[in-house]
Amino acid sequence: MIELVVVLDCADLDRSAQFWGEVLGYRATSSDPGQYRRLLPIDGPGIELLLQRVPEPKTDVKNRLHLDLRVADLEAEVARVTAAGGRLITDEPVREDGWVWHVLGDPDGNEFCVLQPPK
Numbered sequence: 048m049i050e051l052v053v054v055l056d057c058a059d060l061d062r063s064a065q066f067w068g069e070v071l072g073y074r075a076t077s078s079d080p081g082q083y084r085r086l087l088p089i090d091g092p093g094i095e096l097l098l099q100r101v102p103e104p105k106t107d108v109k110n111r112l113h114l115d116l117r118v119a120d121l122e123a124e125v126a127r128v129t130a131a132g133g134r135l136i137t138d139e140p141v142r143e144d145g146w147v148w149h150v151l152g153d154p155d156g157n158e159f160c161v162l163q164p165p166k
Contacts, residue, residue: 051081052095053088053114056105057155060084063098064152069131070116071096096159105156114159115148121163 055104064075064084073086073096106124118124121140128151131134136150136158145165152158 050095051062053098053159054097054099055153056101057098057153057157058100058104059154060098060100062154067096067098068130110158113157116159116161118161118163121147121149121161124161125151164166 055063055067060083066072066084067086068074071086072089074089078083082100084100085096086098087093116124116128125135132154134152134156136152137148140147140149146162148160148162150158150160
């Protein structure tokens with residue numbers, strides 16, 4: 048059996064756990080000091096997000112892997128995520144083959160997309 052875990056580098060475990068917990072509807076399993084913090088879906092099974100505290104900041108290059116958050120209402124979700132501490136990177140929505148999305152950054156600058164599928 049293979050279990051998928053997504054690992055995300057960050058500088059501050061508490062700040063990142065708060066942000067990603069609010070954005071994804073996840074909860075941190077503990078707040079013990081250390082290098083890692085596990086986040087799991089509040090409502091049951093799902094993909095674990097493992098936050099890994101690292102000393103170096105993110106560099107100014109595009110992430111080779113990023114999260115896509117598919118939503119029904121792009122503007123409402125972008126507003127919710129930015130209110131939680133996300134930073135809007137794209138000035139205007141990107142449009143491609145009926146998909147519409149914005150690129151955002153988390154508190155550490157890790158890029159992710161909030162996108163609305165074609166209607």
